[in-house]
Amino acid sequence: MGFPVESRHRRVQRLVAGIYIGIPVxxxxxxxxxAVTGPAAAWIGCVVPVAMLVIGFVLRRRHRYQPRWWLPVAGVFGGLTGLMVTLFPLAVGVWWPAVLALPGLIIGIVGGLALARAADRALLVPFIPELAGTPYELVFRLRGIPLAAVLVDADSVTIQSHPVPRxxxxxxxxxxxxxxGTYEFSLSGSERLKFPIAVTRAIGSAGPAVILQADGDDWVLPTNQAGxxxxxxTERRGD
Structure with missing residues (x-):
């Protein structure tokens, strides 16, 4: 990796470590x-965050170059953290934080997702051609189609409607x-887009999109990162 890519790689991996290691820690x-303020039995509660930490260490090695996993892992870890912080005080006889369990869950999920989005942005924005030569599987979210994304690896492009297609x-x-062919296009939001894969729902929205032509198929892919x-x-195709 050249210096600009190496610098970006370090920044991205710090954020990824924050998701997989930092949140459990x-x-x-x-x-x-x-737990230190309660009975000895309260220390059993450490089993959950320690298990998260072990899982985080293992998954980080597998997912460090796969941004499609950063968002779901960050959401799960963040949500569990929000719940534990508000519900675990019950183990030491403190009841009032439990009423904040739902807000804690939401704040945890939102915080985790924000960290994953920051890692995505740190990787891709601004785009530099040298990224095409890295081992990262580059992921682009599709606007208005929940969970759908475009994945670009070294020799293929995948359009999928679910993070883990079943x-x-x-x-x-x-x-x-x-x-x-690949062309940048602007959607008005009133178009009814059709997809040859199963999608849960597609919500029309105005904004940039990519027209992708491949093997006789024409796709209109609404994404805020069209360019x-x-x-x-273009870079990974060697055009």
Missing amino acids: LLVVVVALI SEHQLRTYPLSGIT TLIDVL
Whole structure:
């Protein structure tokens, strides 16, 4: 990696470490501080954050170059942290934080997702051509289609309607050599987009989009990172 890419890689990996390691460590500290004020049995509560920390160490090694996993892991870890912080005080006889369980869950999820979004932005914005030569699987979220995304790896592009597709109808993969055209387009929001994969729902919204032509298929992909997606595809195709 060149210096600009190496610098960005370090910044991204610090954020990824914050998701997989930092959130569990924070929860371990909070739970320990609460447990120390209660009976010895309260220390059993440390099992959950310690388990999260172990899982985080293992998953970080697997997911460090796969941004599609950062968002769901951050949401789960953040949500569990919010719940534990508000509910664990019950173990030491403090009841009032429990009424904040739902807000704590929401704040935890939102905070975790914000950290994952920051890692995404740190990786992709602004786009530099050298990213095409990195091992990162570059992910672009589709606007108005919950959970859907475009994944670009070293030799293929995948359009999927779910982070973990459960059937062949939820994704379509094309080799980069099969792409015959990419064009930036602007949607008014009134278009009714059709997709040859199963999507839960598609909500029309105005904004940038990419027209992707591959193996006889024409896709209109609404994404706020339309220009960046085209740049990534162009670089990895070697055009």
